[in-house]
Amino acid sequence: MAFAGLVIYPWQRAPAxxxxxxxxxxxxxxxxxxxxxxxxxxxxxxxxxxxxPASHAHRGPTPRTEVMFxxxxxxxxxxxxxxxxxxxxxxxxxxxxxxxxxxxGEVVDGVDLAVGRxxxxxxxDLARGPARLVVSLGVGREANGTSMIDGTGPxxxxxxxxxxxxxxxxxxxxxxxxxxxxxxxxxxxxxxPTVSAYRRHAPRxxxxxxxx
DNA sequence: ACTCGGATTTTCT
DNA sequence: GAAAATCCGAGTG
Numbered sequence: 737m738a739f740a741g742l743v744i745y746p747w748q749r750a751p752a753x754x755x756x757x758x759x760x761x762x763x764x765x766x767x768x769x770x771x772x773x774x775x776x777x778x779x780x781x782x783x784x785x786x787x788x789p790a791s792h793a794h795r796g797p798t799p800r801t802e803v804m805f806x807x808x809x810x811x812x813x814x815x816x817x818x819x820x821x822x823x824x825x826x827x828x829x830x831x832x833x834x835x836x837x838x839x840x841g842e843v844v845d846g847v848d849l850a851v852g853r854x855x856x857x858x859x860x861d862l863a864r865g866p867a868r869l870v871v872s873l874g875v876g877r878e879a880n881g882t883s884m885i886d887g888t889g890p891x892x893x894x895x896x897x898x899x900x901x902x903x904x905x906x907x908x909x910x911x912x913x914x915x916x917x918x919x920x921x922x923x924x925x926x927x928x929p930t931v932s933a934y935r936r937h938a939p940r941x942x943x944x945x946x947x948x
Numbered sequence: 949a950c951t952c953g954g955a956t957t958t959t960c961t
Numbered sequence: 962g963a964a965a966a967t968c969c970g971a972g973t974g
Contacts, residue, residue: 769950780966790966794963798959798960800958800959800960814958814959814965815954815956815957815958815959816958817957817959817965817967818965819968820967824966837966847970865969867967906967910966912965912967913966914965914966935967
């Protein structure tokens with residue numbers, strides 16, 4: 737019997753260059769935190785320094801992206817648009833900076849808790865989008881840098897209990913990124929209702945005169 | 949059903 | 962100082 741703290745999944749040993757394959761393989765896995773479990777239905781891959789201009793780590797380590805350069809299996813949470821948190825699983829070897837963004841999933845346990853955190857929302861929209869997923873899990877900045885493997889942090893990432901054969905897996909361009917529209921590194925379960933709607937990156941409106 | 953704009957703060961140039 | 966891996970509500974067809 738394996739010691740929980742010593743479990744190493746194969747993708748944790750994979751190099752950063754394999755992050756698209758890792759992302760695809762994580763579909764159907766379960767993320768649990770604070771009484772809510774979500775089955776992943778949509779993810780995106782981000783590669784490390786230099787190769788992927790859409791990655792936060794593209795220009796090398798900074799205080800924010802430091803955790804991405806650490807060992808695979810930790811959580812990388814970032815704050816976006818001054819409003820939302822999004823959750824990534826760090827991938828690649830130490831010193832590399834790949835990550836998989838958890839974009840959407842189906843709440844399979846703790847639905848009541850998730851509804852309490854998300855407010856009046858359709859069940860299937862509870863985790864339909866990266867920021868929504870984080871709200872349902874009830875995590876925030878305190879989870880950044882913690883392991884998602886060994887149970888020492890609030891988040892636990894676990895393989896599917898049974899083989900979750902579905903219709904299939906599709907891929908396409910990543911959502912909302914300001915560059916690299918041509919890289920099909922978004923993966924989702926075909927036809928799953930909890931997959932978020934694709935939106936092309938919308939250019940920001942030039943700043944209007946500020947009232948007051 | 950779809951499009952548009954605002955919120956709000958961290959990060960890096 | 963500007964941009965950012967988003968979400969929600971309002972307005973229109």
